[in-house]
Amino acid sequence: MKLSPDKWIKFEQQRRDIMARYAQDNHAAAACEAMRRLAAKAAMLPGVQADLMKLAWAVCEFSTALTAADRLLALAPAQPAAVQAAADLFLLCGQPDKARASWLRLEKSPQNQAAWLGLASLAERAGRMDEAAEWSAKALANNPRDAQSRIRAGCIARRQGRMSEAAAHLEPCSAPGVPPAIRASALYELGELHDKANDPASAVAAWREAKRCMEQAWPSQVTLARRVRAKAIDQNRRLVSDLTPESIRRWRSQPPATDIPPVVILAGHPRSGTTLLEQVLAAHPDILDIDEKDAMACALRETLFPAAPGGPEITALENASGSSLAAVRKDYLRRLAMLGSNPGPSSVILDKNPNFTDLLPFLLRPFPGLRLVIARRDPRDVLLSCYRLPVVPESGNVGWLREADAVADYVSMMSVWERLRDCLGDETGWMEIRYEDLCHDLEHHAACVTRFTGLEWHPAQAVWQDTGKDRHVASPSYEAVRTPVHTGSIGKWQRYADHLPELFRHFK
Template structure:
């Protein structure tokens, strides 16, 4: 399955500066190889190359920045943060570099540490609008809404065209019950000077969210249309890569047969079991809420939306097999030694998130949209149990259409209503086929979780053979301080509610183009 390549650090539209590489530095001879490894998703190799660059020139800031990123991508978040501290010691007054470093930390969920770097950036450049924008966004992400509003207002006072500050201010206004103020904030900017491309689309998406919260569903649908119109060129450019990813997935689903899956199971029988489980489904199916409930258990460590299953197992398997032109053929042909090596890399990367011995704990690999990759996980970790989050397909598709995802090959389908429906049907139609061929899984419905979270958690604990723990009765208290990388980070602070159940009923006309593709899935999953 085609995955997004990690982007090199670059000048951002928020003011981050691309580190300049000094030609005379001895670190240079290692940088190219490190970047090649990074782009190939060989993160351990990238770590080695950038570490050698740092050894060659310990003051080479770009090498340290890329080393930190490779550490994070390899699952070593604590080492990523340590490397950033060393970078600060090298360039304590370089505001642009500090902002770039903070943005890197945020990619790996290190929001508190990122905020510290933004504060240092503002200390280094008291006039910096970019530092204020980053502090505003960071504070809103950490639910410090008064602080977020203050920084956003300061940024807009200094630069009324700081569009991300407008976005943060509107989010704070919406989250604090001031929907009319949020509409005024957003429409004022969009009327005066609509930003192009994704910057403008994010404002329209936020406006749609505000309208939705006020029950103005036709206005919300109109705002969504404006957002996607601004992203039409992105859609055109990304279409070939998106089609390639969908073809790979479609072919894998077509090539699944009971005998083939059984062959993979038997080939992995000699491997030891491991306390690894997965939480999959489709984005916006309730995986974040269910993960928050389960993570309150002291014997469950959740790893949220890492790339390790893709990079260490899927990509690792592909690299090990020559001449295969499909993932099913890779699983057919991969040698036992290569499976063991990729398995060790995956388990090491996952365990790095825990920061200590795993002991009796289960690692929960939360990875929505990786449902059809469960045979790959089982090839490396025999019998690994997994949970498939379900939700009414109409609500799932609608919710994805309402998200301000930065366009990529893996989400370009959500820029068009009909395509979004087909994309969902591809994934979940594949699951309907796969679930008849394997065992050791359960399905958990979002509609049941929001009514009785502990009851659904008990079903997962039974799957994992874990006892009940009283912390799950108060899971929001137990997980309140956890950083959430999902786009639904704001929702985890709310009390569990049923407002999002059957939201699609308010968007019948807007959602109509998606229905032909998803109607068979609606019936098969019992949502008709």
């Protein structure tokens, strides 16, 4: 159905108003519902479908997000931005083949430059480096001056060990005067080149300038992310104060829920080794891996705290009824089913998500039988790894733009776990695993964690990189898990101690 110009303008303004309110209050569920109602009237507007897709993903309504992505592609099949948004959503939902098909369709249009870059990115992320280089070469041959093509070619060349070629692609894209978002991408990659060349001073200079460019490129997004981050840190401060051993032990002593399979949470600060351990565990045929989806958090918030966009309070959980707690568990399984993740009779659900680390106390109320695996690593190596990671700013990573903020985020998140650990005491439902131990003897320590989940070690786990070679890795650390396990990153912070003192001085 075609829309009249007047209705088109009216609906477009409504779309903008919804997203403007969301930027102010960060209440994704309310924004998603408003956008869903608008989409029922204005299904022909690509912007409405794109925003509905984004908002539905934010609240883990995966079916709605996937449907919006399909409609967006139908409305704008030859628009690179639309294909990019839909392909990214398919990838997030664990459908890399569908993402690839979206780019392949675009390749047949005049917008094939964007398609080649999208296909190169997919192949690079999956570790198919020769294929990635082929797609990248097509894009570069078609337009040698295109900055995105040069950055992608530089990234692939770096990963393949062709450092001089990588630098030749990246350096022109990092020059002053280049748009800040493009310049930031090039500078982050150049920082990695300097790191490989054992030049920490130049690496830090590149990363610092990249972060400055990120703030220039996304000022409103950074402002919103910092506002949400400040609330999260304040909430964590209250949480550490309010947590008591009596409450946690009382919740844990409740009869185990019979309406859900066993669930293991794999958490810890980002860049602590969660993705490496996840890949080994996920190779077990009885482990159902939920890779960095917020389904459990959304089920908790939208069922028990729908009117608290700022976040729940731990004291409010005391009066939750048994039926409402059962509703959280039911809603969690509903959200997993949208992803095709249906546990079998012998399945153990592995829900790996570093973002759950400071949410764990809340999850123990509706999920009293949760088993907790927390990855630990020298915080100085963690912070260095976060600092050099190129990510679009959001509340969970905006702290990495500033050294002092990165330290504050680490302390805030891990103080919640350490207080919860004290409250749990010597019960057997939690364990910590050190990244350094995994690097030195992966199979032994991964086998210990496997037994902790209630399963026995499976031969497929010994060849986890072959077993999971086609598995999509949602984490930004996807590059690291495609390479052999090594000890080279242990203690790496020491090379940067003189260049990033504010990042390390808090820790001994």
